[in-house]
Amino acid sequence: MLRTLWYSTRVRNWLFQIALLGGLAALVAWIVGNTLTNLAARGIRTGFEFLSRPARFPISESVLAYDSADTYGWAFVVGIGNTIFVSALTILLASLLGFAVALARGMGNPLLSALAGAYVTLMRNMPLIVQLLFWYALATTAFPPARQALNPLPGVYLSQRGIHLPALAFEGTAVLVLVALAAGVAAALGRRRFLGRGGLLWPLGAALTAGLLLILLRGSAPELDMPLLVGLNFRGGLHLTPEFAALMIGLVLYTAAFISEIIRGGIEAIARGQWEAGRALGLTRRQILRHIIVPQALRIIIPPLTSQYLSTVKNTTLALAVGYPELGLVVGTVINQSGQAIESILIMLAVFLSISVSVSLFMNWYNARVALVVR
Secondary structure: OHHHHHOOHHHHHHHHHHHHHHHHHHHHHHHHHHHHHHHHHOOOOOOOHHHHOEOOOOOOOOOOOOOOOOEHHHHHHHHHHHHHHHHHHHHHHHHHHHHHHHHHHHOOOHHHHHHHHHHHHHHHOOOHHHHHHHHHHHHHHHOOOHHHOEEEEOOEEEEOOEEEEOEEEOOOOHHHHHHHHHHHHHHHHHHHHHHOOOOOHHHHHHHHHHHHHHHHHHOOOOEEEOOEEEOOEEEOOEEEOHHHHHHHHHHHHHHHHHHHHHHHHHHHOOOHHHHHHHHHOOOOHHHHHHHHHHHHHHHHHHHHHHHHHHHHHHHHHHHHHOOOOOHHHHHHHHHHHHOOHHHHHHHHHHHHHHHHHHHHHHHHHHHHHHOOOOO
16 A cells, blocks of 8 residues: 555655655744744844834834834834835836837837937946935035025925925815715726616716815815925925935836836737738827737736836835935834844845735736736
């Protein structure tokens, strides 16, 4: 019986897999035990109870509210919020810019194509850290003080303190309008999927939007908050710090160069006959691109674009070079303050793994929706 099982290929494969898994588990257990023993011998405490202790260090800017009296745990949450915000904004802006550059390279205009090609070549062959340091040095040294700020456009000021822009101030019922608009858009997107063309979801969303717009007209409308120079600094409007501005410019320009090549390759992979068929139907170039070329090119673009998005998320760790407090900088500060290096690194690894897996799952889901289905 045992000899018969041994000569079974399936049984042997299972035994080898179990042995490999057991050896890996034993190795991990030995590393963890050895690490804990050495840390205990040196009087270094381990565990995650430090997350409840006050952080007592500032975070210069954050999407979420933060105070130095908050805990280490909340400091990690604030760093995660900054990382997710920068990643999402970079992916959005770089995708739009990359698509525009890809179209420019495919246009028949030689000058426009050459400029786009030069941009891609320059950005792709210059290290990202160099670009970030360049933009940060430009923002902090080339611009004048706040009192002599450059004013290229009305309400736009460039100085050593950053970029100041006009902003919409939503108060009172204006916030309800944003909710109503979002509900209307969601209803428009969901009418065919859930209730069909004749369902009640779209009229309901439209009625809700119209009703709240009437409330807005009778209530308080959003006001334009313009930045004003008061003393040595600006007040009001939207303020982009030099660190954030340098980070976003560097990341967007660098990432867009790679995305443009991915999009251009996907578009050029579509047979020229598709363009000729569109022209034969009397469609314009924009219509052919929107309705024929791009839907087919997405099946080629999505897989490498997923990898580029994952790289973008990981590239946000270079923000510490310009002093923007994303998760990497917060983790470094926590390690210096608390000495809990292993726990902090584990938290950082878990966060980036979770973000990467989430981005990958979403892109794979979208890729499955646009993939060809053979019936």
